[in-house]
Amino acid sequence: MDKYVCTVCGYVYDPALGDPDSGIKPGTKFEDIPDDWQCPVCGASKSDFEKE
Amino acid sequence: MKSVEIAKGIYDVGVNDWNIMDFHGHSTHRGSSYNAFLIVDEKIALIDAVKKEFADELIENISRIIDPSKIDMVISNHTEMDHSGGLARVMHRIGENKPLYCSKMGQKNLSLHYPQNWNYHPVENGETLSLGKHTLSFMETRMLHWPDSMFTYLKEEKILFSSDAFGQHYAGFEKFDDMMTDDIMPHAKKYFANILLPYAPLILKLLDQVAAMGLDIRMICPDHGIIWRKDPGKIIDAYARWGRQDTLRKAVVVYDTMWHSTERMADAIAAGLNAEGVAVAPMSLKKHDRSDIMMEVLDARAVVVGSPTMNNGLFPTLGDFLTYMKGLKPKNKIGAAFGSYGWSGESVKLISQELEAMKFELVDSGVRVQYVPDQAALDACFALGQKIGRAI
Numbered sequence: 001m002d003k004y005v006c007t008v009c010g011y012v013y014d015p016a017l018g019d020p021d022s023g024i025k026p027g028t029k030f031e032d033i034p035d036d037w038q039c040p041v042c043g044a045s046k047s048d049f050e051k052e
Numbered sequence: 053m054k055s056v057e058i059a060k061g062i063y064d065v066g067v068n069d070w071n072i073m074d075f076h077g078h079s080t081h082r083g084s085s086y087n088a089f090l091i092v093d094e095k096i097a098l099i100d101a102v103k104k105e106f107a108d109e110l111i112e113n114i115s116r117i118i119d120p121s122k123i124d125m126v127i128s129n130h131t132e133m134d135h136s137g138g139l140a141r142v143m144h145r146i147g148e149n150k151p152l153y154c155s156k157m158g159q160k161n162l163s164l165h166y167p168q169n170w171n172y173h174p175v176e177n178g179e180t181l182s183l184g185k186h187t188l189s190f191m192e193t194r195m196l197h198w199p200d201s202m203f204t205y206l207k208e209e210k211i212l213f214s215s216d217a218f219g220q221h222y223a224g225f226e227k228f229d230d231m232m233t234d235d236i237m238p239h240a241k242k243y244f245a246n247i248l249l250p251y252a253p254l255i256l257k258l259l260d261q262v263a264a265m266g267l268d269i270r271m272i273c274p275d276h277g278i279i280w281r282k283d284p285g286k287i288i289d290a291y292a293r294w295g296r297q298d299t300l301r302k303a304v305v306v307y308d309t310m311w312h313s314t315e316r317m318a319d320a321i322a323a324g325l326n327a328e329g330v331a332v333a334p335m336s337l338k339k340h341d342r343s344d345i346m347m348e349v350l351d352a353r354a355v356v357v358g359s360p361t362m363n364n365g366l367f368p369t370l371g372d373f374l375t376y377m378k379g380l381k382p383k384n385k386i387g388a389a390f391g392s393y394g395w396s397g398e399s400v401k402l403i404s405q406e407l408e409a410m411k412f413e414l415v416d417s418g419v420r421v422q423y424v425p426d427q428a429a430l431d432a433c434f435a436l437g438q439k440i441g442r443a444i
Binding site for chain 1: 199251254
């Protein structure tokens with residue numbers, strides 16, 4: 001599973017860890033995250049992420 | 053303000069903004085300063101460029117040291133307009149084609165502020181730049197506190213130009229920590245609580261990174277307030293503490309009131325907290341600015357929030373405060389709600405929902421009082437204060 005990086009703040013989404021604070025369970029592929037999910041660090045949209 | 057030589061050939065050429073009392077919604081009772089730094093070496097560099105209204109004063113300060121047109125390059129550590137507003141004036145004066153060093157996000161953000169097609173030199177994290185005898189290195193510090201933020205480190209003098217980090221809104225002729233008592237610390241704390249708190253986890257990461265790099269820091273030069281040279285470790289330790297959001301045996305009771313009922317409840321809750329040995333002060337939103345309250349929230353374990361019910365909702369100042377606090381993402385808090393009402397009484401539920409959304413642990417479902425609290429109601433408030441006190 002690919003990691004994705006936020007182009008605004010540099011936060012890296014690691015599918016192995018997910019983003020439990022926003023209800024994204026560990027093991028969730030980036031592609032499977034809902035479109036209204038936001039970067040947990042800076043609040044940028046999912047579309048601001050690029051494959052690492 | 054006259055420039056100050058902070059090390060041989062290195063000057064603070066920034067300005068004091070004595071009369072700013074409201075910095076985009078953050079109260080600045082002692083004004084602020086916009087620091088900018090000039091390094092005179094074989095090549096001359098200016099770090100940051102103050103707020104637009106002070107650009108002439110910046111140029112005057114530089115002119116007392118060197119002819120500004122001799123500046124070879126500008127380094128922009130942060131795009132926000134209190135540090136870049138003077139850039140247009142500076143670039144015009146020194147030559148529009150002089151290189152402008154900034155982070156990658158700095159180039160993007162500066163070009164979204166200013167139409168000039170400046171000679172941008174975006175730097176990589178860790179990139180170095182020689183001025184002759186001095187070497188600068190750049191450290192990306194994204195989201196501390198904007199995407200463009202970076203630090204510039206001067207290796208030979210061990211000076212860290214830290215942009216907004218470690219700053220304080222304070223205008224004074226004292227330019228160094230050793231010219232002041234600990235009175236400067238609340239200004240640094242308020243700055244952290246209102247500007248950097250949402251990025252507290254990144255602060256901790258950065259401090260670890262700096263420790264791992266073995267970066268020797270003799271002096272920290274922030275873009276606001278005094279320079280830390282007597283004991284830079286003191287502000288670094290404070291940032292570690294605030295970044296971890298360590299709490300004290302302390303509570304903040306924040307409220308507003310229409311006919312003094314919610315106020316009397318606040319006082320009774322505070323008395324109950326005090327009876328459990330908790331340091332507490334009730335803070336009325338009519339009298340205390342949101343940013344002063346946030347400074348107290350930073351190291352409080354409990355935040356107790358009270359509002360009368362007005363037109364089936366919150367009193368408007370509570371909407372302001374809760375929105376503000378939510379954005380700052382405080383962690384490790386417990387809380388509860390209280391409030392008086394006339395006939396419907398939604399405020400306690402609304403506050404509780406907001407606190408839960410902020411991941412506060414609610415100690416109690418809260419106390420609601422119709423119209424005016426009687427002795428039994430005040431006793432219930434006192435008991436709520438005690439219950440919260442025991443949970444701290």
